[in-house]
Amino acid sequence: MARARTNRRMDRPREQVLEAALAMIGEQGLGTVTMASLAARLGTSGGHLLYYFGTRDGLLLETLRWSEQQYAVQRAPLVEQAAAGEGSLAAVLAFAEVYLPLDDRDPRWLLWLELWARAPYDPELASAQGELDAGWHRDLVALLRAWLPGITDADALSDRLRAMWDGFAISIVNGGGTMLREAVVEHTRATLERHV
Structure with missing residues (x-):
């Protein structure tokens, strides 16, 4: 029936x-x-x-954009602090917490990784991911400059931090879970304390 x-x-x-x-x-x-x-x-x-x-691909791309908008809202107070000149190590670590997967089932990162693998074959997807990456980069650079006003290359430091977070994010969603996530925040702290 x-x-x-x-x-x-x-x-x-x-x-x-x-x-x-x-x-x-x-x-x-x-x-x-x-x-x-x-x-x-x-x-x-x-x-x-x-x-x-x-299409299904259109749906997945819109889901990624929508998801990233939610994370932009989460990091907005940190960016506002930076704009007011109130950057700090704690704010950068809080930014890392927003960036990183919550656990091995984080749907945002599962979607991101799947679409990341498709991006070389899909110009629209590659462009969208580039725009989303640029937003994270812009906000992190603002935070780093507010916290470390004498830093000579905040862009390069942002690139290094995000590359480290991306690498660890893959490990987190591949079974590393919340304990690895906590360790990544500590790796971030150790990396940044060398710049103080």
Whole structure:
């Protein structure tokens, strides 16, 4: 017997779809997120999702952008401190905490890593990831300059820190979990204390 589709109307269609996609990635991995499985989870039709996002890749790219907007909101108070000239080691460490995966099931990082691997073959995705990276870089440079006003190359220090965090992030989501995350923050502290 065929199951009837409810095709319910969503209150916040775009956000609800993106929230559900990110939740599915964290729970089951990116491979299970299809338009059909996402539509079933939301009680709507695949056609409804196609109307908003066009393709699965379009949906995943929008999910990444939306997720990164949430993290931009989290780091905004730190950037405001930097703009007021109130940078500190604690603020940079707090920035690292926002940057790093929460644990080995962090859906933002699972999505990011999957799309990162596709970027060399997809110019739109590569461009979007470049823009998102540039935002993290810009904010970290502002924080570093506020905390270390005499630093000669905040851009290079930002590049080194983010490269270190990216490398450790891969290890965190590949099973390193929260203990490795805590160790990364301490590695960051040790690296930055050499600049004081």
